[in-house]
Amino acid sequence: xxxxxTQAVIVRFKRKxxxxxxxxxxxxxxxxxxxxxxxxxxxxxxxxGPDQHVGAEFSSSVSKKNRRFSYxxxxxxxxxxxxxxxxxxxxxxxxxxxxxxxxxxxxIVAYEKFDEAPREASLRxxxxxxxxxxxxxxxxxxxxxSAMREIADTAEQELNNPNNGGLxxxxxxxxxxxxxxxxx
Numbered sequence: 001x002x003x004x005x006t007q008a009v010i011v012r013f014k015r016k017x018x019x020x021x022x023x024x025x026x027x028x029x030x031x032x033x034x035x036x037x038x039x040x041x042x043x044x045x046x047x048x049g050p051d052q053h054v055g056a057e058f059s060s061s062v063s064k065k066n067r068r069f070s071y072x073x074x075x076x077x078x079x080x081x082x083x084x085x086x087x088x089x090x091x092x093x094x095x096x097x098x099x100x101x102x103x104x105x106x107x108i109v110a111y112e113k114f115d116e117a118p119r120e121a122s123l124r125x126x127x128x129x130x131x132x133x134x135x136x137x138x139x140x141x142x143x144x145x146s147a148m149r150e151i152a153d154t155a156e157q158e159l160n161n162p163n164n165g166g167l168x169x170x171x172x173x174x175x176x177x178x179x180x181x182x183x184x
Contacts (some may be wrong), residue, residue, distance in 0.1 A: 096135045103132040104182060107148055112174060114155055123159050127152045141182040147178040 107129040112120040130152035133142045151174045158167040 097137045100134045100138045118159055126155055144181050150174045
């Protein structure tokens, strides 16, 4: 059979028949020129004859009714969901940990500022930094928070009674205990 340019045969790949085990593609033969028009405006006519292998067009588009989900696809989607959930929870815990470290560093800065010059403004800042909640991701979180509160309360008493040197010693002892918890 001689084929002219207007009679070229197109091999079209579709899902289902070509690779039945993997449900990937199938082959259908169409003869161009004459016949009905497809959605792209190309004339085609189905021809299942064995002598019509002239040209090939590869198409991976699949209609919705032929689409099937395999176990592997569902498994990969669940694996992706699990990986995203683990990463999101890891980021949340990292953010909480960084917040705790930042709060402890801010308290240390506020304490040093109060220790250099005990004033009302530095006492308010120290009191605000001492009232921060620390998550359980930090070791000795309860002891750290109670030591911070004790330091702020002692600093307030010291500012109200500037002649009492025992309060300064008590505040510095509480701060050294706070530093020992931070170091662990």
